[in-house]
Amino acid sequence: MISTRAWADAQRLWDFQLMNQEPRPCDVAVGLGSHDLGVADRTAALFHEGLAPLIVFTGATSPTTRSKMPRGEAEHYRERAIELGVPASSILVESRARNTGQNMTFTRDLLDSHGVEVKSVLLVSKPYEERRANATARKLWPGVDVVSASTPMTFTEYVDSIQDAHLVIDMLVGAQQRLLIYPREGFMVEVDVPEDVTAAYERLSAEGFTSRLVRASID
Structure with a gap:
């Protein structure tokens, strides 16, 4: 749940x-x-x-x-x-x-x-x-x-299309982590991330939405 x-x-x-x-x-x-x-x-x-x-x-x-x-x-x-x-x-x-x-x-x-x-x-x-x-x-x-x-659709519509809310949130958390860490690896340009976005990412990570997190220097 x-x-x-x-x-x-x-x-x-x-x-x-x-x-x-x-x-x-x-x-x-x-x-x-x-x-x-x-x-x-x-x-x-x-x-x-x-x-x-x-x-x-x-x-x-x-x-x-x-x-x-x-x-x-x-x-x-x-x-x-x-x-x-x-x-x-x-x-x-x-x-x-x-x-x-x-x-x-x-x-x-x-x-x-x-x-x-x-x-x-x-x-x-x-x-x-x-x-x-x-x-x-x-x-x-x-x-x-x-x-x-991308396909124009809401978050709820996307979850319904994939039929796996936990997977979609895991993917969201993984994408956000990469925006935070990949610029210093030279994989992407620096992105200005608002504090509330980082806080949301950290809470979701703490709740266990972690299957798409990078655990090595390169994904």
Whole structure:
């Protein structure tokens, strides 16, 4: 049973992670692999809106996706986008990345190898990882204009879609921890985190929402 306090703290982390940027035309849309096929759905929708002429899906597998996406997150995303009407010729797949930093560097290298000049990126992630992904891209893909996007939905709607509130809060706590510690590791730019957000993160950690916390220097 998740307490009212924990739910409110999770809502605060959710609200902070959202960048609330208006999607606009970019050179490429990059869908970050995860357990959530909604990222592929949103990326396909943005493609159909004419906001990017090319999609890159990036991601290998993780403990949370190995059984659900045995062919790799990026490949399952590609299949989903094609089901939604995106031409296969408009999709590149990067299937090695196992963390957000690798998503950025491997995608950048893939586009370079295809001769694609990139000045702007429409970065599509899960809603609760917009800010983390944005900060990582700005560190590891310098000189590129980054626009963050995700499926428009409330925290409650997202929990209902995943059907595992504890997992979603664990993920929120993990994303927030990385915003606090990864800048000093050189993995992302520094992010100004309000005190009430840090306090919410610390309370949730103390309550045991810890399965996605980093226990080593690199996740």
